[in-house]
Structure formats: C-alpha cells, structure tokens
Amino acid sequence: MIPLNWYxxxxxxxFALGLFGVLSRRNAVAILMGVELMLNAVNINLxxxxxxxxxxxxxxxxxxxxxxxxxxxxxxxxxxLFIAVYRRFNSVAADEINLLKW
Amino acid sequence: MPTTTLLWLLPVFPLLAFVLxxxxxxxxxxxxxxxxxxxxxLSWLGAMVIFVRALNIGPxxxxxxxxxSWVNWLPTGHGFLKIGVMVDxxxxxxxxxxxWTIFMIFLxxxxxxxxxxxxxxxxxxxxxPHGATVVDEHGHKHxxxxxEPMYSRFFAYIGLFAAGMYLLAISDNLLxxxxxxxxxxxxxxxxxxxxxxxxxxxxxxxxxxMTTRVGxxxxxxxxxxxxxxxxxxxxxxxxxxxxxxxxxxxxxxVLGLSAAGLIGVLLFIGTVGKSAQWPLHVWLPDAMxxxxxxxxxxxAATMVSAGVYMVIRMFPxxxxxxxxxxxxxxxxxxxxxxxxxxLFAATIxxxxxxxKRVLAYSTISQLGYMVAALGAxxxxxxxxxxxxxxxxxALLFLxxxxxxxxxxxxxxxxxxxxxxxxxxxxxxxxxxxxPITFWTFVIGGFALSGFPVLTAGxxxxxxxxSASFFGGHPxxxxxxxxxxxxxxxxxxxxITLTFLGKPRTPEAxxxxxxxxxxxxxxMVLAFFAFTAGWVGIPEHFPLLGGLLPDWFTxxxxxxxxxxxxxxxxxxxxxEEGSLVPLYTSLTVSLGGLFFGWLVYKDVxxxxxxxxxxxxxxxxxHTLLQNKYYFDELYGILFIRPAYWFAEVLTFRWLDxxxxxxxxxxxARAVFDLGKAxxxxxxxxxxxxxxxxxxxxxxxxxxxxxxxxxxxVQDYMVAAMxxxxxFGALVYxxxxxxx
Numbered sequence: 001m002i003p004l005n006w007y008x009x010x011x012x013x014x015f016a017l018g019l020f021g022v023l024s025r026r027n028a029v030a031i032l033m034g035v036e037l038m039l040n041a042v043n044i045n046l047x048x049x050x051x052x053x054x055x056x057x058x059x060x061x062x063x064x065x066x067x068x069x070x071x072x073x074x075x076x077x078x079x080x081l082f083i084a085v086y087r088r089f090n091s092v093a094a095d096e097i098n099l100l101k102w
Numbered sequence: 103m104p105t106t107t108l109l110w111l112l113p114v115f116p117l118l119a120f121v122l123x124x125x126x127x128x129x130x131x132x133x134x135x136x137x138x139x140x141x142x143x144l145s146w147l148g149a150m151v152i153f154v155r156a157l158n159i160g161p162x163x164x165x166x167x168x169x170x171s172w173v174n175w176l177p178t179g180h181g182f183l184k185i186g187v188m189v190d191x192x193x194x195x196x197x198x199x200x201x202w203t204i205f206m207i208f209l210x211x212x213x214x215x216x217x218x219x220x221x222x223x224x225x226x227x228x229x230x231p232h233g234a235t236v237v238d239e240h241g242h243k244h245x246x247x248x249x250e251p252m253y254s255r256f257f258a259y260i261g262l263f264a265a266g267m268y269l270l271a272i273s274d275n276l277l278x279x280x281x282x283x284x285x286x287x288x289x290x291x292x293x294x295x296x297x298x299x300x301x302x303x304x305x306x307x308x309x310x311x312m313t314t315r316v317g318x319x320x321x322x323x324x325x326x327x328x329x330x331x332x333x334x335x336x337x338x339x340x341x342x343x344x345x346x347x348x349x350x351x352x353x354x355x356v357l358g359l360s361a362a363g364l365i366g367v368l369l370f371i372g373t374v375g376k377s378a379q380w381p382l383h384v385w386l387p388d389a390m391x392x393x394x395x396x397x398x399x400x401x402a403a404t405m406v407s408a409g410v411y412m413v414i415r416m417f418p419x420x421x422x423x424x425x426x427x428x429x430x431x432x433x434x435x436x437x438x439x440x441x442x443x444x445l446f447a448a449t450i451x452x453x454x455x456x457x458k459r460v461l462a463y464s465t466i467s468q469l470g471y472m473v474a475a476l477g478a479x480x481x482x483x484x485x486x487x488x489x490x491x492x493x494x495x496a497l498l499f500l501x502x503x504x505x506x507x508x509x510x511x512x513x514x515x516x517x518x519x520x521x522x523x524x525x526x527x528x529x530x531x532x533x534x535x536x537p538i539t540f541w542t543f544v545i546g547g548f549a550l551s552g553f554p555v556l557t558a559g560x561x562x563x564x565x566x567x568s569a570s571f572f573g574g575h576p577x578x579x580x581x582x583x584x585x586x587x588x589x590x591x592x593x594x595x596x597i598t599l600t601f602l603g604k605p606r607t608p609e610a611x612x613x614x615x616x617x618x619x620x621x622x623x624x625m626v627l628a629f630f631a632f633t634a635g636w637v638g639i640p641e642h643f644p645l646l647g648g649l650l651p652d653w654f655t656x657x658x659x660x661x662x663x664x665x666x667x668x669x670x671x672x673x674x675x676x677e678e679g680s681l682v683p684l685y686t687s688l689t690v691s692l693g694g695l696f697f698g699w700l701v702y703k704d705v706x707x708x709x710x711x712x713x714x715x716x717x718x719x720x721x722x723h724t725l726l727q728n729k730y731y732f733d734e735l736y737g738i739l740f741i742r743p744a745y746w747f748a749e750v751l752t753f754r755w756l757d758x759x760x761x762x763x764x765x766x767x768x769a770r771a772v773f774d775l776g777k778a779x780x781x782x783x784x785x786x787x788x789x790x791x792x793x794x795x796x797x798x799x800x801x802x803x804x805x806x807x808x809x810x811x812x813x814v815q816d817y818m819v820a821a822m823x824x825x826x827x828f829g830a831l832v833y834x835x836x837x838x839x840x
Binding site: 019031099102 | 807808810811812813814815818819822
C-alpha cells in the first residue's frame with residue numbers, strides 16, 4: 001500500500017490549488033470551480049483516513065457521499081445566485097460586486 | 103330700650119347708612135339720601151332720648167355715676183384695655199348740639215345738591231354740577247341747576263363722618279375717641295376733595311389731612327405716654343384725684359413739665375391741628391373747596407369742635423399738668439395759642455372777599471376763643487361757646503351756601519361764568535331777593551358778633567371774657583376783646599356787602615330764595631342761635647341775672663366740680679365786683695357792628711379794589727389778604743424740602759440710583775459671569791469633550807472602513823488568514839504549551 005501521507009499531501013495540494021483559485025479568479029463561475037476543488041480535496045482526505053484507519057465502519061463513505069451531495073447542491077444554488085447577480089450587474093466578475101461596503 | 107344700648111347704636115345708624123349706600127344704593131339717589139337722612143334722624147332721636155333721660159337723672163348724680171357700658175377689648179399682660187361708651191353731663195350737652203347740627207346739615211344737603219333737578223348737560227363726576235338746559239312747553243330753553251353727579255357718594259361720606267363724630271362724642275376712653283377723630287379726618291379729606299377733578303380741591307384735601315396729621319402724631323404720643331404712665335385710657339379711671347396727683351408729681355423730664363403737663367401739651371397739639379389753631383391753621387381756609395354742607399358740618403360744627411371737646415374732656419389732666427407752674431404748662435400754652443389765634447385769624451378775616459373764607463377764618467378765631475377760655479381755666483365757658491358756636495356757625499355756613507346757590511341761579515340766568523358766585527363784592531341787595539336766608543344769616547351773624555342779650559353768642563362770649571378777666575388773665579382778656587371787635591366788624595362787613603344796598607352785578611339781580619330743604623334747617627338753627635344762650639345767664643348779671651337760673655354752669659360744671667375739688671384744683675372765680683368785662687363786651691360788639699355797617703354801606707362796585715379798608719390800611723391790607731403769607735412760608739420751610747426729599751433724594755438718588763443701581767450691577771455681573779462660563783467652560787470643555795468623542799469615532803471609522811471592500815474574495819483572504827493564524831495558535835498551545 002502507498003503511505004497515507006501521500007494521499008494527505010495530495011489532498012492538501014488540491015485544497016491549496018482550489019483556495020488559490022477562489023482567491024484569485026475574476027469570474028464567479030471559476031470561483032465556484034475552485035470551491036469544488038476544495039471540496040473534492042476534503043473528500044480525498046476524508047476517504048483516505050477512512051480507508052487507512054477504519055475501513056470497517058461505513059461512516060466514512062457515507063460522509064463522503066454527503067459531501068458530494070452538498071457540493072452539488074451548493075453549486076446549483078451558487079449558479080442560480082450568479083444568474084441573478086448577472087441580471088443586475090451585467091457581469092459576473094467578483095470584484096465588481098462590491099456594493100456591501102462603506 | 104336701655105340707655106347704654108341706645109348709646110352704642112348712635113354711631114351705628116350713620117355707619118350702616120354709609121355701608122348700605124356704598125354697597126347697594128349708589129345708583130339710586132333718592133334711596134341714598136333717604137338712608138342717610140333717616141340714619142341722621144334716628145341718631146338724633148336717640149340722642150334726644152338720652153339727653154332727656156340725662157336731664158331727669160340730674161347733673162350731680164350723672165357726674166358721680168355716669169351711664170356707662172364698657173367691654174374688655176385688648177388683652178394686656180395684666181388685664182384688659184377697656185373701651186366703652188358713657189354719658190356724663192358734658193357728653194349730654196355735646197350730644198345735643200351734635201345731633202341737631204348733623205341732622206339739619208344732612209337735610210340741607212338734599213337741597214344743596216339740587217335733588218329734583220335734572221342731570222346736567224355735560225356734568226362729570228368729580229366736577230361741580232354746571233347746570234342743565236330745560237326746554238319748556240313753549241320751546242324756550244332755560245338753564246336750571248343740575249343735580250350733583252356724585253350725589254349718593256356725598257351722603258355715604260357724610261354718613262361715615264357722622265358715625266365718627268358720634269363715636270367720638272360717646273367714647274369713654276381716649277382710644278375710641280382717637281378712632282372717631284381719625285375717621286373724621288379721613289372723611290374730611292374725602293369731602294374736601296369731593297370734587298376731585300379740580301386740582302385745587304385735591305390739593306386742599308391733602309393739605310388738610312397732612313396738617314391735621316402733624317397734630318395727630320403728637321396726640322398719639324400723648325395717648326401713648328398716658329397709657330404708659332397709668333395703664334388705662336378710660337376717662338373715669340384717669341379722672342380720679344389720686345391718679346391726677348400721681349401724674350402731676352411724676353416728672354416727665356421734658357422742659358420741666360410733669361407727666362400730666364407733657365401729656366396735656368401733646369394732646370393739645372392734636373387740638374391745634376384738628377381745630378386749626380395757629381400754627382396749624384393753614385388747612386381750614388383751603389378746606390372751603392369742599393361743598394358748603396361739608397364746610398358747615400366738618401369745619402364749623404363738628405369736626406373742629408371735636409378738638410376743643412377733647413381738651414375740655416381732658417381739662418382736669420391739663421389743670422393737673424399746670425400745677426407746677428412750668429413755663430410751657432398746658433394751660434399757659436393754650437391761653438397763648440388760643441388768644442393769639444383768635445386775634446390773628448380775626449385780622450385776616452377782615453380782608454377776605456370770599457364769603458366762605460371769611461367764615462373759615464372766623465371759625466379759626468372762635469375756636470381760639472374756646473381754647474383761650476380753657477387756658478384761663480374755665481372749661482364751662484369753653485363748652486358753652488362750643489355749643490353756641492356750633493349752632494350759629496353752622497347756620498352761617500349753611501346760609502352762605504344758600505347765598506351761593508342763589509348767586510349760581512343768577513349766573514345760570516345770565517350765562518356769564520366768569521363771575522365768582524362766592525365773591526361778596528359781586529353780591530349786594532340779596533336781602534330783598536332771599537329774605538329767609540337774610541334774616542337767619544343776620545341772627546347767626548349777630549350771634550357771632552355777640553349782640554347783647556338776644557343772641558346766644560353774647561352769653562357764651564361774655565362768659566369767656568368774664569372768666570379771663572376775673573380769673574386774673576388780663577392779656578387774654580384784652581386780646582379776646584380786640585378780637586371780638588374785629589369779629590363784629592367783619593361780620594357786619596359780610597352782611598352789608600352780601601345782603602344790604604343794591605345788587606352790584608346782574609347775577610345778584612337774578613338771585614332768588616332756595617327751596618325748603620335748605621331754608622328749614624336755617625330756621626331751626628336760627629332758633630337755637632337765638633335762644634341757646636339763655637340757658638347760661640350768669641346769676642349776677644345786671645337786671646336779667648337770677649330771672650332764669652344758670653342751668654348751664656350748674657349742669658356742665660357738675661361734670662368735673664367734685665373731682666377738681668377733691669383734687670384740690672378747684673378755683674372758684676368770683677364773677678362780680680367789676681362791670682369792665684360786661685361793658686367791654688357791649689362796646690366791642692355794638693361798636694364793631696356799627697363800624698362794619700358804616701364803612702361798607704356805600705360800596706357800589708363789584709371791583710374788590712374799591713374796598714374802603716384797602717385805602718386806609720394800604721400795604722397792611724395786602725398782608726392780611728394774603729394771610730400773612732403763612733402758606734408761602736410753610737411752602738418754603740416744609741413743603742419744598744419735603745418734595746425735594748421725595749423727588750430727588752429718595753426717588754432719584756436712593757431708589758433709582760442706589761437700589762436700582764445695585765440691582766442693575768448684580769444683573770450685569772451675573773450676565774457677565776454667564777457669558778464667561780459659556781465661553782470658557784461650556785464651549786471648550788463640555789462641547790469640546792462631546793465633539794472630541796465624535797471625532798475620535800469618525801476618525802477610527804474612517805480608518806477601519808477600508809477593510810470593508812465589498813469584494814468577496816478579499817473577505818475570503820481575511821478569513822483564511824485568520825484560520826491559519828488561529829490554527830497556528832491552537833497548534834502551538836496544544837503541542838508546545840504542555
């Protein structure tokens with residue numbers, strides 16, 4: 001078996017990439033893609049710990065499934081929001097939606 | 103009804119009339135005068151009943167046990183100050199003349215103020231009525247007299263006045279006497295200034311009140327000292343021999359007078375003010391500004407008599423005060439002032455042209471007679487003259503009022519308002535036009551002059567002259583004799599100028615007699631002026647003495663005879679041996695009357711400069727006519743300084759300068775303090791603190807709000823940074839801290 005750490009490093013790297021995407025992309029949909037990436041990284045982390053530490057309990061698997069479901073739902077909601085925002089602002093660039101400030 | 107109840111009621115009737123008129127019946131003239139005259143009538147009736155009852159008791163019994171009723175009034179430390187009423191022989195005599203004169207004058211006032219005539223064309227309250235125009239059935243316009251606009255008010259005032267006089271007469275103590283005294287002083291002011299829209303009347307009212315007030319202050323001091331020395335103010339308690347001796351022996355420390363002497367002098371000063379003796383005589387002539395019934399009642403018959411009554415009442419005290427022979431003993435002072443005033447006023451009266459002024463100075467002079475009589479030691483003579491004078495002087499004043507009314511008829515007829523209806527030089531020949539007035543005036547005038555035997559004035563004046571001659575006061579005797587000559591002279595001057603000869607002006611031509619409400623009182627008073635003297639015919643009078651007993655001396659003498667004898671102060675004056683007083687009296691009276699007629703019978707011009715006396719006396723006449731310039735002297739000595747004191751010292755300097763100055767300074771100081779506080783503390787510190795807090799908040803806010811960019815990604819960065827930091831902290835704490 002490959003060591004657990006490799007999965008964790010992979011998950012961490014993915015998470016970092018996703019975070020970087022969220023923080024730096026202009027397009028709102030791209031931000032959502034980064035969020036997806038972060039969520040998937042978290043999933044890998046979760047499943048890795050499940051498989052290597054307590055493969056018997058199905059709780060880990062279930063947890064990962066829930067995370068997937070939530071991610072999907074979240075993207076749906078997020079896209080709906082962005083469509084509404086686009087109708088208002090005529091753009092989906094995150095740094096142009098800055099009304100809630102001083 | 104018991105006598106004491108009747109006594110208490112005597113002042114109540116007129117007082118009630120006053121109250122009712124003021125509160126309720128002011129608008130209804132007929133009701134007001136009915137109330138007033140009715141009250142005067144009831145009081146008259148009560149006084150007559152009391153007088154008759156007193157006569158029945160008899161003088162000695164009445165003197166020893168006066169009818170008394172008193173109440174404990176003011177609680178003092180060791181008892182009460184008692185006030186009450188009393189009737190002794192003196193009171194009975196006084197009540198007699200007071201009741202008659204007041205009643206007659208009240209009745210007279212109805213006619214005097216033209217009741218029954220219409221309201222005037224342009225009459226105003228506060229001015230004398232000016233006449234009304236009446237159109238008769240032919241369309242002719244007549245000017246007739248108009249009714250006094252303040253008719254009811256007049257009766258209210260004289261009602262109050264009568265209440266005051268009755269109160270004074272029936273009092274058995276100095277306190278209520280003083281109360282009555284002051285009530286009359288107030289009414290005198292109100293009535294002299296009755297026509298208040300005339301500045302001369304206003305000024306005269308103030309002058310009267312102020313001048314009598316000067317006397318009243320001293321009188322009050324006397325009353326206070328008396329109370330202090332004896333603990334009582336009731337006459338029966340003071341007039342006991344032991345009390346009189348005690349007061350006579352107590353040294354007052356002032357001018358060598360005993361306590362009795364000082365009290366006597368102080369009380370007498372009250373009389374000097376009230377009875378218009380020199381030097382406080384100046385108010386009485388000016389008081390003629392009031393309506394004539396006022397002059398008759400207040401300034402002839404009752405109020406000025408009150409001053410003399412008071413000293414008669416206090417005679418034993420005055421006598422006790424003169425025992426030690428000090429220079430300013432009461433009787434000596436009275437003898438001097440009385441005699442001087444009698445002569446002084448008589449000289450002025452000779453040069454006056456206003457009919458009422460002559461009578462005013464005559465009153466002053468006659469009051470001087472009474473005071474001098476007391477100074478000579480004969481209170482009986484003073485009382486006698488007081489009573490006869492009240493009758494004939496009231497008669498003369500009412501008669502002069504009738505004459506003035508007649509002249510005013512004339513003025514209304516001719517329409518010439520420049521003519522003074524009171525100037526005797528505008529009159530003349532009125533005997534034919536106004537017969538009743540003429541004859542009653544003659545009776546009064548002759549009584550005043552002391553026309554022998556037939557008039558009351560003769561008997562009373564004779565008694566005074568005898569008392570001063572036989573009592574050993576020759577100076578008083580000769581002064582009074584000369585004054586008597588002048589009295590007869592100016593009286594006959596007045597009668598000649600007013601009634602005899604031919605009318606000198608058209609106004610006098612058109613005068614006519616006055617209505618019955620005015621002439622009936624004249625006739626009643628003339629009866630008394632005629633007969634009142636016969637109650638006091640001295641026993642040793644040649645021919646007539648002894649025909650009628652000398653009731654008066656017996657009656658009034660009884661009041662104090664026993665007391666004076668017991669106190670060792672009785673001096674029997676033997677009134678026989680010399681006929682000098684009698685002959686002097688006859689000579690001056692008849693001589694004065696004759697010369698008065700002789701000098702003035704040929705005056706034909708209404709110009710007062712044609713007065714024969716002016717030619718003979720020259721500048722002296724001017725001096726007399728201007729009353730020896732006493733008014734001007736008092737003006738410089740007292741009035742101007744008083745006005746200066748009031749206007750400049752107290753008003754301008756003290757009130758506006760000092761007091762207002764202090765207040766303004768305080769105000770300014772407080773205002774400046776406020777401004778300073780506002781500027782230095784409120785603005786910088788308190789407002790500054792508030793502003794500072796606000797500024798700090800704003801600055802911090804401005805500084806911190808840059809964080810809130812509104813961009814989601816910036817918030818994510820912040821969140822992630824915090825997570826990392828927090829995580830590091832937790833890692834550190836959990837792993838390395840243990």
